[in-house]
Each structure stands twice: as C-alpha cells, then as structure tokens.
Amino acid sequence: MRGxxxxxxxxxxxxxxxxxxxxxxxxLSVAPPGARPDDLGRSVARSARTQIGSPYRWGGQxxxxxxxxxxxxxxxFRQNGLAVPRPSWExxxxxxxxxxxxxxxxxxxxxxxxxxxxxxxxxxxxxxxLFVHSPKSGGRVREDPLDNPYWRERYIGARxxx
Numbered sequence: 767m768r769g770x771x772x773x774x775x776x777x778x779x780x781x782x783x784x785x786x787x788x789x790x791x792x793x794l795s796v797a798p799p800g801a802r803p804d805d806l807g808r809s810v811a812r813s814a815r816t817q818i819g820s821p822y823r824w825g826g827q828x829x830x831x832x833x834x835x836x837x838x839x840x841x842x843f844r845q846n847g848l849a850v851p852r853p854s855w856e857x858x859x860x861x862x863x864x865x866x867x868x869x870x871x872x873x874x875x876x877x878x879x880x881x882x883x884x885x886x887x888x889x890x891x892x893x894x895x896l897f898v899h900s901p902k903s904g905g906r907v908r909e910d911p912l913d914n915p916y917w918r919e920r921y922i923g924a925r926x927x928x
Contacts, residue, residue: 804870804871806846806848806872807870807871807872807873807891808871808872809846809872810842810843810845810846810848810871810872810890811842811871811872811890811891811892811893811898813841813842813845813846814838814839814842814890814892814898814907815892815898815909817829817833817838817841817842817898817900817907818898818906818907818908818909819906819907819908820832820833820900820906820907821833821905821906821907822834822900822901822902822903822904822905822906822907823837824903825837826900827840827841827852828841829841832900833900833907834900835854835887835888835889835899835900835901836852836853836854836857836888837852837900838888838889838890838898838899838900838907839854839857839874839888839889839890840852840857842890843927843928848927848928849928850927850928854876854886854887854888855883855884855886857874857876857888857925857927858876858886858888858923858925860925860927860928861874861925861926861927861928862925862926863923863924863925863926864923864924864925864926865924866921866924869891869912869924870891870926871891871892871893872890872891872926873890873891873924873925873926873927874888874889874890874891874924874925874926874927875888875889875890875891875897875912875921875923875924876888876921876922876923876924876925877889877917877920877921877922878920878922879920886922887899887901887920889910891912891924892909893909895911895912895913896909896910896911896912897909897910897912897917
C-alpha cells in the first residue's frame, strides 16, 4: 500500500456535501460583528410607527404621557427587549456608527438643532428615506423624509443600536 493515494469514498463525499450545502439550504447566514438581525430593525421601526400621532412631551417616554425625541427611541427599543440609553447625547455614543448610504430600518438618526448637549434631535429610520420622531412642543410623533431640507441641513449621523 505504500505510495498509494487515499481516495475519499462515497460516504466521505456525502458528508462533505452536507457540510457545504445544508447551511445554504437552511437559510443560515453569518452576520458580521456588530450587525443587527433585520427582523429586529423592522420591529423597532414598527414600534416607533405605532406612536405616530402621539403628543410631544419634554421628558416623555410612554404612549400615556407622550414622547420627546429620545424618549420615543428609548421606548421603541424597550418594546423589543433592548436597553438603550435614555438621553439623545448618550444614544449618539451607543452602538456603532452607520454611514448614510447604509441606513437600515431601526437605525437611529441624529440632527443638530441647537448648540450644546441638549441640541441633539433623534429619530428612528422607518422606511427608505424616512424616519419617525417626536419633533417639538405642540407637535406630535410623525414620519418625515430624511431629505427634507430642514433635516438634510442638520443631519449629523446615525447609529445602529444596541
């Protein structure tokens, strides 16, 4: 037998095929580190959209009392079992940065509307080119286009939480 090459038999080929083909057939995929399952982003966006029409309330973080911008973000993630920071300036430091070209449902977008730490505004990407947010005193939770000139001029970035 010396010098004879080992050749895999039918069983070895069947096992190899199973290892290669089964994960693809089962729809399994490996997400890169820091990625969030798509279902989670959709669910967070859906939660935020259910609050369209709720009143703005500074410090608000529930449907019963109304929402400020970061309270809506905090609430939508909490509805999906995720703990995120409550204030917008802490939300802006959480998770990981996402480029504008890679925004996905459930990503949190940030805008500079005033100077200082309290000058941040946050919302949740809810569809292609759309975000849900609680805009200001006297307003209501609404969905706006990201390319609205007001928001376009003030856009400063996005984060994928948690």
